[in-house]
Amino acid sequence: MTAVEFSELGRNWGLVAAAFVGLAVAIWRAVAADRQSRAQRDGLYQTRREHVATLFSQAVPALEDDKLHVRLGAIFTLREIVEAFPDLSRPTVDLLSAYLASVEYDDEIPRDVEEIIAIIIPKANSETGS
Amino acid sequence: MSYQRSAIVPTDGKPLQLQRAFLKHAVLDGASLVGADLTKANLTGVSARRADFKAAILNGAILIGADLTGAKNLTYLQLSQAVVDETTILPDYLQ
Numbered sequence: 150m151t152a153v154e155f156s157e158l159g160r161n162w163g164l165v166a167a168a169f170v171g172l173a174v175a176i177w178r179a180v181a182a183d184r185q186s187r188a189q190r191d192g193l194y195q196t197r198r199e200h201v202a203t204l205f206s207q208a209v210p211a212l213e214d215d216k217l218h219v220r221l222g223a224i225f226t227l228r229e230i231v232e233a234f235p236d237l238s239r240p241t242v243d244l245l246s247a248y249l250a251s252v253e254y255d256d257e258i259p260r261d262v263e264e265i266i267a268i269i270i271p272k273a274n275s276e277t278g279s
Numbered sequence: 280m281s282y283q284r285s286a287i288v289p290t291d292g293k294p295l296q297l298q299r300a301f302l303k304h305a306v307l308d309g310a311s312l313v314g315a316d317l318t319k320a321n322l323t324g325v326s327a328r329r330a331d332f333k334a335a336i337l338n339g340a341i342l343i344g345a346d347l348t349g350a351k352n353l354t355y356l357q358l359s360q361a362v363v364d365e366t367t368i369l370p371d372y373l374q
Contacts (some may be wrong), residue, residue: 179330189309220357230289231287236290238287238288238289238290238291239289239290239291239293241287242287242289242295243296246295246296246297246300249297249300249301249302250297250298250299250300250301251301252301253301254301254303255303256303256306257304258305258306262301262302262305263305263306266288266302266305266306266307267286268286269286269287269295269312270286270295270307270310270311270312271285271286271288271310271350272285272286272309272310272311273309273310273311273329273330273331274311
């Protein structure tokens with residue numbers, strides 16, 4: 150092997166090694182970026198979840214408020230919570246159902262009760278056309 | 280007047296628990312009460328036309344003055360456990 154050939158061989162092996170190192174670095178950076186984005190996503194979800202837990206716990210006493218608009222606000226808040234977190238649908242429906250067991254009125258159905266009925270009692274399929 | 284969005288359907292698929300619910304004069308026309316537990320619920324004067332009562336539990340439910348015209352899947356057994364009187368309007372197949 151001549152000196153030139155030896156030099157070319159060395160250069161080629163060097164290029165191959167550099168390519169492997171570059172690939173390894175690229176993979177490592179991709180994995181690190183994925184981990185970081187997952188951690189950010191989890192953190193964001195956790196923050197939203199904590200915020201929702203706060204909203205939920207604030208809505209419960211608000212349902213007992215004397216003022217209709219406060220009660221309605223609580224009901225709408227609970228509705229929105231379920232939109233964002235469907236896994237909270239059962240506790241929300243149970244909470245609103247329990248509320249219906251705690252109210253009493255004479256003849257005219259209160260607006261908040263009407264709203265809860267619309268939220269928790271679905272229409273039959275034949276009524277929705279689905 | 281209501282929020283006019285579809286009702287929340289719990290993801291666990293379990294029926295409504297409306298024991299002792301006070302629903303006097305509520306409008307439940309076309310409602311799906313399939314499997315709902317309405318034990319001792321006050322349904323006095325409700326309008327539940329075309330509502331679906333399949334497997335609903337009506338033990339002690341007060342249906343005085345209720346309009347059940349066209350209600351679906353209501354049985355004699357369910358009604359025998361509820362509180363009804365001559366002012367309760369029953370679906371044709373139960374009259």
